[in-house]
Amino acid sequence: MSTSLDSIDAANTSDQPRRDWTRAEAEALYDLPFADLIFRAQGIHRRNFDPNHVETASLLSIKTGGCPEDCGYCSQSAHYETGVKATRLMDRSAVVATARRARDAGASRFCMAAAWRNPKDKDLDRVCEMVAAVKDLGMETCATLGMLTGDQARRLQQAGLDFYNHNVDTSPEFYGQIITTRTLQDRIDTLGHAREAGLKICCGGIVGMGEQVGDRLGMLMLLATLSVHPESVPINLWNEVKGVPVNDTAERPDPIALVRMIAVARISAADHQESADRSRYQLARPPRHDIQAGRRRARRGPNRGKCRASSRDLTLIRFEVGIVPKRTFGFADQPGTPETPVFIAFVTGWVLAIPA
Numbered sequence: 001m002s003t004s005l006d007s008i009d010a011a012n013t014s015d016q017p018r019r020d021w022t023r024a025e026a027e028a029l030y031d032l033p034f035a036d037l038i039f040r041a042q043g044i045h046r047r048n049f050d051p052n053h054v055e056t057a058s059l060l061s062i063k064t065g066g067c068p069e070d071c072g073y074c075s076q077s078a079h080y081e082t083g084v085k086a087t088r089l090m091d092r093s094a095v096v097a098t099a100r101r102a103r104d105a106g107a108s109r110f111c112m113a114a115a116w117r118n119p120k121d122k123d124l125d126r127v128c129e130m131v132a133a134v135k136d137l138g139m140e141t142c143a144t145l146g147m148l149t150g151d152q153a154r155r156l157q158q159a160g161l162d163f164y165n166h167n168v169d170t171s172p173e174f175y176g177q178i179i180t181t182r183t184l185q186d187r188i189d190t191l192g193h194a195r196e197a198g199l200k201i202c203c204g205g206i207v208g209m210g211e212q213v214g215d216r217l218g219m220l221m222l223l224a225t226l227s228v229h230p231e232s233v234p235i236n237l238w239n240e241v242k243g244v245p246v247n248d249t250a251e252r253p254d255p256i257a258l259v260r261m262i263a264v265a266r267i268s269a270a271d272h273q274e275s276a277d278r279s280r281y282q283l284a285r286p287p288r289h290d291i292q293a294g295r296r297r298a299r300r301g302p303n304r305g306k307c308r309a310s311s312r313d314l315t316l317i318r319f320e321v322g323i324v325p326k327r328t329f330g331f332a333d334q335p336g337t338p339e340t341p342v343f344i345a346f347v348t349g350w351v352l353a354i355p356a
């Protein structure tokens with residue numbers, strides 16, 4: 001056994017999540033024989049969660065397009081001609097109605113996303129009202145609004161926000177090739193504000209933009225060495241967007257590479273303690289019907305059939321896999337090919353996130 005694996009096994013006897021992961025350790029895990037890697041990831045998942053239960057979340061873009069940031073993968077950036085029409089911030093009543101439908105369809109978490117560099121205080125007033133109203137529906141609340149000040153994070157927390165999503169996107173080394181209008185440190189500062197305000201953190205990135213395996217592991221190590229690990233780590237597979245710079249560099253990772261990365265995410269920052277959230281998982285509805293419906297629909301082609309899971313579900317299903325320390329998730333972005341997310345789901349457990 002290599003020195004790096006020896007050190008991992010020695011360190012993992014502790015009950016506490018580790019914050020001292022090294023790139024060499026991540027590489028040693030990534031390079032394990034596939035079955036050995038999956039076995040390790042599965043073991044950690046099973047020690048922390050019921051392996052056969054999932055949580056379902058729903059996402060809503062409450063303010064779309066016209067964003068001043070230049071994230072090279074994003075259809076909503078005003079820097080690129082992508083055909084996305086900028087909209088105003090939605091009305092609270094429309095947001096709440098969508099959240100209620102999502103709840104009634106089985107979602108337990110509702111995420112509100114706005115394409116802003118950072119929220120203006122008058123916009124934040126309205127978002128806080130939405131958060132409070134969605135919370136009153138009995139749902140777990142999440143928001144992604146760009147950079148936050150400490151005061152804004154506190155206001156969101158006081159309004160009832162549970163999670164703040166703010167991704168680091170990629171490794172520190174590759175970051176500058178993807179975004180220039182916001183530094184990685186800006187993002188880490190916002191994560192700090194959210195954490196200090198008592199919010200849980202949802203933070204991950206995107207793969208398939210042209211980064212190397214080392215960049216994917218570098219991103220994981222950035223997260224695994226934060227002073228407190230994110231409760232959710234979204235691992236998104238880049239979904240082709242015409243008109244953005246990433247189109248010129250994108251390279252789709254093969255499914256096995258994606259599974260390896262998610263397994264490393266699970267292992268490298270796993271919470272070794274029994275999750276306080278476990279009961280919530282047990283209340284969650286398994287996604288079996290959605291998946292089976294999606295498969296049937298995929299066989300018949302998009303826009304046909306009467307299954308509840310639409311072709312859009314297949315293109316945008318987000319699944320949380322692994323625990324960093326609680327969960328990670330990613331996109332299944334290929335219509336008619338749900339096999340990869342389903343497979344990954346069995347690696348480490350997942351949460352479905354369906355666009356509202």
Ligand code: SF4
Binds near residue numbers: 068070074075076
């Ligand atoms: S900040 Fe968000 S909405 Fe704006 S360009 Fe970047 S990813 Fe897109």
